[in-house]
Amino acid sequence: MQPLPPLAWSAPTTIDEVVAALAEGVPGEVRLHAGGTDLVPNLKRGVTSARRLIGLGRVAELQELVDGPADALGVGAAVTLDDLGRDPRVVARWPAVAEAARQVASPQLRRMATLGGNLCLDTRCRFYDQSAFWRGALGGCLKADGDACHVVPTGRKCVAACCADTPAPLIAAGAELELASVRGPRRVHVADFFAGDGARNHTLAPDELLVRVWLPAPAPGTRAGYQRLRRRGAIDFPLLTVAATVVVERDVVRAVTVVVGALGAVPRRLRGLDALAVGRPLDAAVRAAIAAAATRQCHPLDNLGDAAWRQAVVAPLVRRTLEALEPATAPDAASLR
Amino acid sequence: MKVSLEVNGAARAVDVDPWRRLLDVLREDLRLTGTKEGCGEGECGACTVLLDGAPVNACLVAAGQCHGRKVTTVEGLAGHADGGAVLHEVQAALLACGGAQCGICTPGIAVCASWIVDAEPIGADAGARARVRELLAGNICRCTGYQLIVDAVVEAAQARRAGEGEP
Numbered sequence: 001m002q003p004l005p006p007l008a009w010s011a012p013t014t015i016d017e018v019v020a021a022l023a024e025g026v027p028g029e030v031r032l033h034a035g036g037t038d039l040v041p042n043l044k045r046g047v048t049s050a051r052r053l054i055g056l057g058r059v060a061e062l063q064e065l066v067d068g069p070a071d072a073l074g075v076g077a078a079v080t081l082d083d084l085g086r087d088p089r090v091v092a093r094w095p096a097v098a099e100a101a102r103q104v105a106s107p108q109l110r111r112m113a114t115l116g117g118n119l120c121l122d123t124r125c126r127f128y129d130q131s132a133f134w135r136g137a138l139g140g141c142l143k144a145d146g147d148a149c150h151v152v153p154t155g156r157k158c159v160a161a162c163c164a165d166t167p168a169p170l171i172a173a174g175a176e177l178e179l180a181s182v183r184g185p186r187r188v189h190v191a192d193f194f195a196g197d198g199a200r201n202h203t204l205a206p207d208e209l210l211v212r213v214w215l216p217a218p219a220p221g222t223r224a225g226y227q228r229l230r231r232r233g234a235i236d237f238p239l240l241t242v243a244a245t246v247v248v249e250r251d252v253v254r255a256v257t258v259v260v261g262a263l264g265a266v267p268r269r270l271r272g273l274d275a276l277a278v279g280r281p282l283d284a285a286v287r288a289a290i291a292a293a294a295t296r297q298c299h300p301l302d303n304l305g306d307a308a309w310r311q312a313v314v315a316p317l318v319r320r321t322l323e324a325l326e327p328a329t330a331p332d333a334a335s336l337r
Numbered sequence: 338m339k340v341s342l343e344v345n346g347a348a349r350a351v352d353v354d355p356w357r358r359l360l361d362v363l364r365e366d367l368r369l370t371g372t373k374e375g376c377g378e379g380e381c382g383a384c385t386v387l388l389d390g391a392p393v394n395a396c397l398v399a400a401g402q403c404h405g406r407k408v409t410t411v412e413g414l415a416g417h418a419d420g421g422a423v424l425h426e427v428q429a430a431l432l433a434c435g436g437a438q439c440g441i442c443t444p445g446i447a448v449c450a451s452w453i454v455d456a457e458p459i460g461a462d463a464g465a466r467a468r469v470r471e472l473l474a475g476n477i478c479r480c481t482g483y484q485l486i487v488d489a490v491v492e493a494a495q496a497r498r499a500g501e502g503e504p
Contacts, residue, residue, distance in 0.1 A: 233474065
């Protein structure tokens with residue numbers, strides 16, 4: 001492990017100051033620093049570079065959860081994953097989001113790592129998450145210091161995977177992101193935030209700050225779940241993530257969303273599920289049909305290793321998620337907390 | 338940058354690069370060498386300290402993030418009574434149960450375990466061991482297999498409940 005490079009660090013206290021500092025900074029030299037749990041190891045490995053860091057820990061608005069219009073909940077981007085996973089409103093109404101937050105890494109890291117950092121997590125690949133010396137021996141890759149992909153040797157686009165836990169359940173919940181810059185605010189669905197290039201898999205502009213994640217109130221009858229695959233029971237990044245949101249009315253499925261993550265750069269929302277599930281009870285046959293669709297649509301690459309294992313586990317993980325859905329309680333019931 | 342922080346109950350001030358690791362501030366500037374460096378990237382938990390009461394990896398915390406905050410290291414776990422040091426329940430239990438081997442992970446485990454005993458409800462039920470294992474998941478020990486460490490934390494939690502008059 002290399003020592004950290006020298007870095008300038010500042011700690012502004014308002015969103016306006018942060019976006020002004022971003023606008024003044026040279027792209028690629030200035031980075032935001034919240035929990036630091038992804039950024040610091042990446043700086044040490046030399047896979048990320050920065051000259052100047054803007055600490056977000058003193059911007060109060062970024063640390064808060066705020067109630068929004070129409071029973072939405074706004075989660076500040078610097079809310080820790082531990083606080084997110086324990087918040088009674090999140091646990092009651094967005095149980096899959098809370099579960100995903102509780103699955104990340106270790107108790108220590110969850111008390112440092114933030115929701116915004118999880119969404120902006122650097123993509124991962126076994127040819128990239130290595131020391132500069134190791135990567136140099138291969139001549140680099142499409143993501144860093146090279147022009148070849150070692151996962152897909154003929155590929156021209158980086159296939160490093162989005163290995164964060166929260167994107168899949170946030171997409172399944174229909175969450176939106178509130179972004180700020182000196183050019184003004186912007187809102188984008190989490191699903192549209194990501195871009196299909198592992199070298200840079202999100203569309204946050206260099207001068208933009210992720211301010212809040214807006215969780216819309218779940219429709220009556222909503223149930224949600226989250227499961228992930230990993231090598232050890234803790235610490236490890238996921239090798240697959242599955243999030244599902246199902247709306248059930250009078251024992252019949254009205255809507256279904258299943259998102260599978262940690263495949264490539266973008267979490268994959270499964271297509272064609274309405275024809276398999278809507279209008280039917282969510283019974284074993286429907287769950288099996290959705291799981292089979294997942295196997296057809298998801299093809300893990302060797303970016304994280306164990307591609308065959310991950311492929312074999314797609315269907316069981318989707319089935320397990322659909323078997324273990326939890327009710328997303330309506331707001332009036334949640335307010336009894 | 339001048340950083341004022343409270344370390345083990347005492348006000349301390351250091352003038353350091355804001356990007357200096359809390360781990361180095363503790364070990365080198367404040368000479369509190371109980372906190373150990375293992376992996377240096379947040380995976381092993383050897384450098385666990387409490388920041389405002391919550392366990393964090395001191396190798397990933399910048400000094401600039403600590404201004405005005407409270408840090409507890411392994412040196413701050415023991416209390417004082419009758420003119421002598423009194424071990425924290427988890428330290429006494431780690432000793433009694435033999436929950437240590439080479440010792441590099443032990444300070445981090447003691448700090449994390451003190452947080453578990455102080456802040457997390459660990460009952461006397463069958464799920465207690467599994468819960469302790471979950472909460473200690475960020476502390477890696479390459480010697481022991483964790484059995485005696487988990488024994489110690491469960492015992493410390495029991496000692497705490499007994500001390501508070503609970504059955």
